[in-house]
Amino acid sequence: METYIALLRGINVGGKNKLSMPALKEAFEEIGFSDVKTYINSGNIIFSSKNQDKQALIQLCEELITEKFMLTIPVTVLVAKDLSDILKHTPDWWDIDKESIHYAIFVISPVRVEDVYEAVGEIKPEYEQIAHHGEVIFWSAPRKTFSKARWSKIASSSVNNHVTIRNANTVNKLIQLSQQDIV
Numbered sequence: 001m002e003t004y005i006a007l008l009r010g011i012n013v014g015g016k017n018k019l020s021m022p023a024l025k026e027a028f029e030e031i032g033f034s035d036v037k038t039y040i041n042s043g044n045i046i047f048s049s050k051n052q053d054k055q056a057l058i059q060l061c062e063e064l065i066t067e068k069f070m071l072t073i074p075v076t077v078l079v080a081k082d083l084s085d086i087l088k089h090t091p092d093w094w095d096i097d098k099e100s101i102h103y104a105i106f107v108i109s110p111v112r113v114e115d116v117y118e119a120v121g122e123i124k125p126e127y128e129q130i131a132h133h134g135e136v137i138f139w140s141a142p143r144k145t146f147s148k149a150r151w152s153k154i155a156s157s158s159v160n161n162h163v164t165i166r167n168a169n170t171v172n173k174l175i176q177l178s179q180q181d182i183v
Helices: 020-028 054-071 081-087 113-121 143-148 150-157 167-181
Strands: 001-010 035-038 044-047 077-079 100-107 130-133 135-144 163-167
Touching: 001 054, 001 113, 001 163, 001 167, 020 035, 020 044, 020 054, 020 081, 020 163, 035 167, 044 163, 044 167, 054 077, 077 081, 077 100, 081 167, 100 143, 100 167, 113 135, 135 143, 135 150, 143 150
Parallel strands: none
Antiparallel strands: 001 044, 001 077, 035 044, 100 135, 100 163, 130 135
């Protein structure tokens, strides 16, 4: 049995793609996932499964959401231990400065990190910092000059539908929740 974190893209944002987290939790349990937990209202689900094929899990999650909630939502699934390992490789500057915004940008297959870099473009070093490990891009920008950062415009890029973004607090909480003993 492995613990996974499913990240749904574009859930409950601006009144679009409304999805109840309790209903989503119940749907995950109905298809056989165990130890299901959701975190905040933006499509973060922690669950355990005997199935260890990530692509099959992604497909199962996407089909479930389409059939049960009539929404077509891109999903990425991470092994909780892998995400914990990725966070051990964050840049020294990520999630340090409290006056900056710190995001983890999760790339949704089949798009690759290199595709995202190419689509969004070079950073403006005076306004932002960027690095990646595996399929996760770490990005930070000071709140005061956030709108001047090139990567603040990722939502208008051609890869917007192929990434899902979480702030550092959410990523850290997902790791914490995924490591809690199940009662």
